[in-house]
Amino acid sequence: MSIKTININSFDLSSIFWKKILDxxxxxxxxxQAEFFKKIDSLDKLRLQSSYNTGSISSTTAWLLFSIVLFFKPKIIVEIGSFIGKSTFSMALAADFYLTENSCDIFCCDYSNEIKFPNIAKTKIKQFHKTSSTEMFRELDVNLNIDLIHVDGRLEVEDCILLKEKINDNTFFIMDDFEGNEKGVANLFHLLNNNVISRAKYCVIYPIDNLVGKTYGLIEKSTTAVLLPIKFLKITSQ
Ligand SMILES: C[S@@+](CC[C@H](N)C(=O)[O-])C[C@H]1O[C@@H](n2cnc3c(N)ncnc32)[C@H](O)[C@@H]1O
Incomplete structure (x- = not known):
């Protein structure tokens, strides 16, 4: 018998990933969900406090961030580019569901803004106001072991050097704006070219297909990708 292999490409895998997370x-x-979106939408008023009023995440991305955190239950989350906090709270509100069994701390920075977040989640959020990711990584405890990094800003080479000390084989990344030559794709190449992650150990989960999103009631487009350690994947018999 000649042995045939079944090739599962990144697009097939991405579709399986999003279905698992959303199921x-x-x-x-x-x-x-309704209470979640009410809280996330309430953050729009924080734009009045901003020094740099820029884009925020879509409602679909908010629910995907929530669902990813709910699934993987990370203990230490770091975010680059928090702005009005829609992404920060999408993750924090998910962590609220497992706080009794598993602690979660979120550290986030934004170099343009110093917006004080409201108290709408139980999960601890440490904000680094008007602070670049490089400065934040320098300030974070040397022994901090990051489980999840959400990147909605632009990574610098210096970040990559500092990051290597704070991640491990189980650290996974969520990258916003992952399309064309937008910052999400540039950030992936930064991580690869500076040996923060390797192609052999990580796979790219591409942004959710609009049609798949719609089957879960998610109408808006999302450009959020995930860099997932390959060891997180397992084939099971059932
Ligand atoms: C698209 S907005 C973030 C939106 C935010 N995630 C939300 O859900 O509301 C990007 C923000 O990242 C900040 N930023 C970009 N690169 C950064 C970096 N390397 N360090 C800190 N902040 C950064 C910008 O100032 C901007 O406010």
Missing amino acids: NSFLKIKPY
Whole structure:
């Protein structure tokens, strides 16, 4: 018998990934969705406090961030580019669901803004106001072991050097603006070219297909990709 292999490409894998993540949040938390979006939408008023009034994440991205955190239950989350906090709170509100079994701390920075976040989640959020990612990485505890990094800003080479000390084989990344030559794609190449991650150990989960999103009631476009350690993937018999 000649052995044939079944090739699963990154697009097939991405579709499986999003379905798994969304099935989990749909089954467990769907009744909470309206309250979640009410809290996330309330953050728009913080634009009045901004020094640099820029874009924020879509409602689909907010629910995807929530669903990813709910699924993987990271303990230490670091975010680059927090602005009005829609992404920060999407993750924090998910962590609120597992705080009793698993602690979670979020560290986030924004170099243009010093917006004080409201108290709408139980998860601890440490904001670094008017601070670049490089400065934040320098200030963070040397022994901090980051589980998840959400990148919605521009990574610098210096960040990559500092990051290497704070990540491990289980650290995964969420990259916003992952399309064309936007910052998400540039950030991936920064991580690869500066040996923060390797192609052998990580796979790219591409942004969710609009049609898949719509089957879960997610109407807006999302450009959020995930860099997932390959060891997180497992084939099971059922
Ligand atoms: C698209 S906005 C972030 C939106 C935010 N995630 C949200 O959900 O509201 C990008 C922000 O990242 C900040 N930024 C970009 N690169 C950064 C860096 N390397 N360090 C800190 N902040 C950065 C910008 O000042 C801007 O406010």
